[in-house]
Amino acid sequence: MERFFQIAAVILGGITAYFLWTNNNDGAFVAAIFGAVSFFLSIRTQVKGRLNERERERLALEEEEEEEELRRLEEAEEDEMDFETDEEDLFVRETRERR
Numbered sequence: 001m002e003r004f005f006q007i008a009a010v011i012l013g014g015i016t017a018y019f020l021w022t023n024n025n026d027g028a029f030v031a032a033i034f035g036a037v038s039f040f041l042s043i044r045t046q047v048k049g050r051l052n053e054r055e056r057e058r059l060a061l062e063e064e065e066e067e068e069e070l071r072r073l074e075e076a077e078e079d080e081m082d083f084e085t086d087e088e089d090l091f092v093r094e095t096r097e098r099r
Contacts, residue, residue: 002049005042009035 012035019028
């Protein structure tokens with residue numbers, strides 16, 4: 001779509017030049033307005049495409065960060081469970097030694 005608006009802007013610029021050459025100022029004005037609108041629409045589609053791409057990258061990065069955080073939490077829980085098991089083993093050993 002971006003390329004379409006760029007081509008339309010160039011064609012309308014040529015039409016504007018033709019109308020100016022033939023002293024048709026009203027036609028030149030209209031063609032110039034449509035050419036400018038087409039040019040700005042091409043810029044708008046470029047910017048919109050870039051913003052959509054950045055948004056996709058941002059969402060992918062956030063998803064990766066969330067997965068990393070979940071992985072860290074799972075590892076922390078596993079470490080905590082190992083620690084509790086070690087404490088229980090130590091308690092059992094101490095109790096046996098006392099007997």
